[in-house]
Amino acid sequence: MSNNHRSKASNHRPNTLAAHAGYAPRDYHGFVNPPVVHASTVLFPDTQTMKKAAQPYTYGLRGTPTTQALEQALDAMEGSAGTILVPSGLAAITVPLLAFLGAGDHLLCVDSVYGPTRRFCQQMLQRTGVEVSYFHPSDDIESHMRPNTRVVFLEAPGSNTFEMLDVAAAAQKAHAGGALVMMDNTWATPLYFRPLQHGVDLSIHALTKYPAGHSDVMLGSVSATAQAYPRLREAQMALGVNAAPDDAYQTLRGLRTMPTRVERHGASALALAHWLEGHAMVARVLHPALPSFPGHDLYRRQFSGSTGLFGIVLGGMGDTEAAAFLDALELFGLGYSWGGFESLALQPDLSDRTVAHGPTDGTIIRLQIGLEDVEDLKDDLEKGFAAIARLR
Ligand SMILES: Cc1ncc(COP(=O)(O)O)c(C=O)c1O
CATH class of the missing domain: 3.90.1150.10 (Aspartate Aminotransferase, domain 1)
Incomplete structure (x- = not known):
């Protein structure tokens, strides 16, 4: 799928980005909101175009103008190179963990993490041969890093107990040890914290919360650096998950306000x-x-x-x-x-x-x-x- 990011709005401030990013009304006859495209099949004009996947959209699972509008809005707000959408906030945690961890790797996770994140680590990740350990949010993570630490997972403030942590310091130590940094940024939203500016590689949101904002949608997003995005996107497609068009539309609608x-x-x-x-x-x-x-x-x-x-x-x-x-x-x-x-x-x-x-x-x-x-x-x-x- 083309990842044709519009740069038009990306230098603006957060409120302006929330109002404008992701979709240009002239892309669809001047209507201020994008169309809700329901799709599985997308037709190609000829076999050459199909073989080279040389058109912006190729299959429903790979994205539509509706999902792309939300992805691009989130990219502008997070300062990321690429965003994926998944059917829940929890899936926005499990998909990147699956993308970047395998047997023999170590995951270092903050102990005040969202409960179901821990459950996934304890149940599924450990079963696949990933070592998992937890650190106190006030700890210097250096002493917890292992030679095989591949991912450091952060959440701030902590779920239910609200502990803060020094994101940039943790990211610096994680990178020094060769690990990638993921952060659940749901509480702050990109309005109040932009993890990638502090060294985080993948910023995770339960869009279910403030972006959708009306207790009627479940959706998640992961916004990544240019380096991390291709592997994230590849895992999303391998697992076969994306957002339904109505959910993406409702969330973009929520993002505006x-x-x-x-x-x-x-x-x-x-x-x-x-x-x-x-x-x-x-x-x-x-x-x-x-x-x-x-x-x-x-x-x-x-x-x-x-x-x-x-x-x-x-x-x-x-x-x-x-x-x-x-x-x-x-x-x-x-x-x-x-x-x-x-x-x-x-x-x-x-x-x-x-x-x-x-x-x-x-x-x-x-x-x-x-x-x-x-x-x-x-x-x-x-x-x-x-x-x-x-x-x-
Ligand atoms: C911090 C945090 N992250 C992720 C999630 C998961 O989001 P969802 O309910 O969309 O799966 C939640 C849900 O409560 C949460 O509180």
Whole structure:
């Protein structure tokens, strides 16, 4: 498939890129959105063209104008040379790991990684003969590198516990040891962090979250450097995964308004985080943009903004109090995922951590702050605290 990247928008700032990148209206009769192309077969004009694959599109799986518009928008925002789309955020983690690891290789992964990433490493990768080990996000990775370390996998902030790490330092050490660096960048979005500028080779997104933004699409992306892209793309095609056209369209539609939504998610989350810091039942608030958070300096040095997901530690409490709190909430839904318009809350399971264990001073509640009014969300959280008080 041709990877005819439009450079028109790539020097612009993030909001402009989100509004314009990936598709030029003149490409399709002036319509401001690309067509949704449903396709398996693409016809060739003659056998020579077919043999040389000498046309932009050759088969549905290999891409359509719709998927390409989203890929190119993400390339512009991530500063990458090529992006692949896959059917979920989790697939955006497993496809690159499969692309770059094989029997005898070592994967070094941050311990505060998204749970299903670890499950894939423990189940499928180890079964194929890949060694996997985990490091604490505050560790210098040099001491964890092995002669056969081929991939270092980062996620910042950490899933559910929100630890920050020094991305550029980790990338430099990984490269010095001959390893490639992948990073799950879902929390920050390319609006607030661009991993490739910090030495990361492959930037991963669950587009399901803020880019799609409406809790109705599942999609993932991997954006790569020029060096890493060909092997990534080859693995995607070998595995036979791409995005469905309607999902790609919906996500591009979401991307256009993502900056405004994320700004609101982030501001409301920060306002609630400050308020929760003063609450008697909250021992700590796990939010990298709070000056009290241990990784705050790393956050400020690297990220240009925060989004809507953070945690609170209910001081001295356990499962009973967490259940009372969650069951009393009315606006905050009890459900997986985040990045949609609606607020959500849950008690994460951290039982599979090996070195970055969860808090010992209480239990975590993870909050996804939606687009509702902050005062209504405060009132709802007060219902949760009141339910805990009734237990006593
Ligand atoms: C940090 C992170 N990465 C990846 C994913 C996976 O995304 P998806 O739900 O689209 O598979 C999630 C989902 O919650 C996530 O929180």
